[in-house]
């Protein structure tokens with residue numbers, strides 16, 4: 537590689553992923569597994585449904601008895617038992633007999649169809665003595681939900697490597713599973729660098745700004761399944777980064793995410809103090825050109841993201857998030873992307889892939905469009921506009937300008 541050729545995003549990401557070691561699996565209750573990554577397939581512990589059960593409130597019948605029932609020629613049956621949900625009973629049903637049954641109750645072995653209350657003359661109001669069936673069930677098995685039709689004991693509901701969200705955990709619970717084996721949460725330290733940074737809300741003197749990257753990066757890290765074990769700000773002089781790495785290691789951190797102090801100035805504290813453990817490179821992306829990455833001897837990953845807030849946000853998406861997911865053995869390391877037309881045009885940097893924060897206009901459901909979320913275009917300092925961003929439009933390095941109506945790749949991040 538020539539000295540001035542910038543690395544591609546893929547090259548830099550490959551260097552990062554090469555250093556990732558998978559975290560151990562741990563067994564956690566299903567109730568505590570939201571956002572965790574499965575490391576063993578999820579298998580059903582019981583059938584779903586657990587037993588043949590009624591899909592309707594009504595009567596369990598012998599199809600033969602009611603198959604010809606109509607308004608003009610109703611079938612009359614005697615109700616011989618009542619089955620609320622949860623009843624353990626399996627009452628016999630003789631010719632001309634029926635059992636009142638509620639949705640979810642086990643269907644008696646002797647029944648082969650359900651007649652809903654709506655198909656009888658008396659409905660619920662007159663459902664415990666003689667009943668008059670005015671309409672035949674469609675077929676044998678009508679309104680019966682069969683045991684195991686959704687899943688059977690031992691069948692795989694989910695493969696390893698997927699994130700457990702509410703729907704997946706509901707399926708686990710429905711399958712009688714009470715705990716799952718998931719990856720340990722990566723422990724992350726978030727370290728902001730810069731002598732100009734002040735805790736938000738404090739009075740600002742000339743030259744000072746509110747510190748926002750730790751909020752950004754801690755939130756993104758947690759969103760990627762990590763546990764933030766340390767969050768601090770260090771100045772541009774001294775050995776703050778090295779002390780932060782030591783503190784993070786003592787806390788068992790798997791990764792330290794620095795922001796700021798990685799480019800070409802006189803006070804690049806991350807670059808100046810961690811040069812032995814980290815490599816500092818330029819990546820053909822905008823924002824996010826200056827990147828630092830490395831690891832301690834103990835394998836703690838060290839990310840040196842550029843300090844501009846949009847640069848830090850984009851860099852997290854393309855390098856840190858995939859690494860945190862890979863540690864958790866997640867199969868899919870990347871955000872979903874769509875291809876959408878641009879609602880307005882914008883300029884793009886030469887020879888660098890652009891990641892521009894965008895808002896999606898969904899007013900026409902058949903034609904979503906995107907527009908830059910930041911008023912000043914792609915400026916990496918425009919932290920306020922991030923509030924409106926829900927995605928990044930990704931424009932290839934070869935493209936110089938996006939025109940209104942051009943289709944762009946859009947990486948969804950919220």
Ligand SMILES: Nc1nc2c(c(=O)[nH]1)N[C@H]1C(S)=C(S)[C@@H](COP(=O)(O)OP(=O)(O)OC[C@H]3O[C@@H](n4cnc5c(N)ncnc54)[C@H](O)[C@@H]3O)O[C@H]1N2
Pocket residue numbers: 728729730732733745746747748749750795796797798799800801804823824825826841842843844845847916917
């Ligand atoms: N001569 C050159 N100058 C710069 C280059 C270059 O190639 N040559 N690259 C520019 C690019 S691109 C970027 S991006 C920045 C990256 O700089 P650093 O990573 O060293 O970041 P800092 O200088 O420390 O800060 C940049 C900017 O961001 C603000 N900042 C930093 N940390 C925070 C924080 N935690 N919360 C809020 N804002 C933060 C900081 O005040 C600066 O305004 O370098 C360019 N320069």
Ligand code: MOO
Pocket residue numbers: 821822823824825826842844847916
């Ligand atoms: O590459 Mo910098 O990250 O443009 O702002």
